Amino acid sequence: MINLRDKGANLWESWGRTKRSTFVIVLIALVGMLPFAGNFSFTSILNTPISSYQAVLVYPVGMYVLMALGLNIVVGKSGLLDLGYVAFFAIGAYTAAILGTHTHLNTWEILPIGMAAAMFAGVLLGLPTLRLRGDYLAIVTLGFGEIVRIVALNSPSIGGPTGIPAVPNPPSILGIKFSLDNMQGFFWIVLVLILLVIWMVRRFTVRRPGRAWEAIRQDEDVAILMGVPILRYKIWSFSIGAAIGGAAGVIFASKSMYVAPNMFTFNVSILILSCVVFGGMGNIWGVILGATILAYLPERIRFISNARQFVFGLSLVVIMNVRPDGLLPRKKREKLTGAKK
């Protein structure tokens, strides 16, 4: 098996400070230029045939990368199987839609509120359920994801099945406009959020919370014996993941200007989980790669539109069989050994 991750890590470690920063800046600049890639002949292969390429970059690609990074904290870092991540996305989106249409708050003011709402939901759900063993957590979160959707569907006060239309776009900052025909603005916002999350996860990983999560993931019993307050760190992991989902939701609502319950189905949770596992649980670069591929592929192959979910399922099975640890797995020594006893 080709070990791309180790090759990349070795290369990175052999570089000096200047080389590293140049690489990061060039990489960010290149990614920032992505919305224009459709205009040049040599990069126009990236164009998506049916949906607007710039819109695809924001949703699903950017959003999925952001949410997959958030879910990676929960599933990849601390080993808690969450099958209802879409709930936090929905809570963020609905917060943005309700506050955006009923109050004068703009998107940037709503963003922290949406994140707080999702975080609060995460704590509320986490407090009783994070004491449970993994598989029960999975089914409870799955149920929670469906509940949020069903509550939205059956509450006429928040639009019921039709949802909430006319969610305002964010006001412009630094001269960048945000509207349906200026998708690159949204892409850059999502990119900034992604970079922030990457930075945060990298800091966490080398500090106390990251070590606690790692201990919890590898062996809960041992972690308790070592004095790790596991419930507290699980709730932290859960609510940080939730807040990132909420942030994605707020941006999503103000980008699509409309939310409806049928946007937040179980399939979204599954897709984001697939992104995490497909790319390589616990490794942020793997997760980003996985999310990019899984979000972009169905749009790129839209010409076989009827069969694209079918092909997607097929590729999940094939890739998991060929590379069970994902495309870019985490370091071997971190891997959970003997998961099943």
Added chain:
Amino acid sequence: MNLSVVVSQFWPLLINGIALGFIYVLISLGYTMVYGVLRLINFANSEIFMVGTFATVIVSRNIFGYSLNTEPIHGFKLIYTLVACLVASMLISGVTAVIVELIAYRRLRSKGTNRLASLISAIGTSLILSEGVRILTKSVPYASPRLLTKFNVLTFGKVGIRIDTVMVIVAGALIFFLVDRFVTKTLLGKAIRAVSMSEENSRLMGINLNRVISATFLIGGLVTGAAAFLYVTVYEVTVFNVGFNLGLAAFTAAVLGGIGNLRGAFYGGLALGLFEEFASVVFGGQWKAVLVFVVLVLVLLLKPNGLFGEAVQQTRV
């Protein structure tokens, strides 16, 4: 809130709830048995159910040539048609389950990989099945011809208990009894229980692990197929995503009773069926799923191993 209905229609609600519960029992056996041996949520089980419903409809429509406006049939002809549909549904579901195991689980298991990888490949298989059927049927619901005259066996005031409800209860109880006997009495059943206790030790005892796991999937598939047949007989229509909600409910039932535990699935399924039936008249059908979830959370908080205790040791993701 509509409590008067509960009082006035107590008996019909009770019996319909039991019938729904038996469908859940049979589907949740598919989840609970696989969970017992592999410690994995078999995500594809809902699609195995879906394949079974289509098998039932297609056998009665295309092989026996009944159309939607055929008059109900009687006597011996009725019995052998129903049995043929049942057998076809069970066989096709069983074979699908074995193939799912071969494709989604076996290779990954032989590599000794983490559980989430298997979960994703199961999700992939589930997508392949449901999307495959969606493309083949063009998302059109398939209605089943009404072969069984649906007369009332019992009546309570204005509401009657129909023959198909009774059939579901009788058949469900019988199938559950057979599976339970099979797992407790036969050698293969013993092997399945041994594997669910400890994979390594059972291998040391000379049990062919792959064979036992295939057999578990086969039995789970057969039972799920039977559930699919009963479902079609009662509701007379199926569509490519029919399995999703039923699968979710059945999995909840399995957890409710204590996953990995066959009798737990029995009680969990019945409890859930009854609860759904009563709760949907009291609070309105659209809140059914929310109530089921609330009950699940409460049960897990008060009795974390399910109502009847699970048959597995502590595992982790």
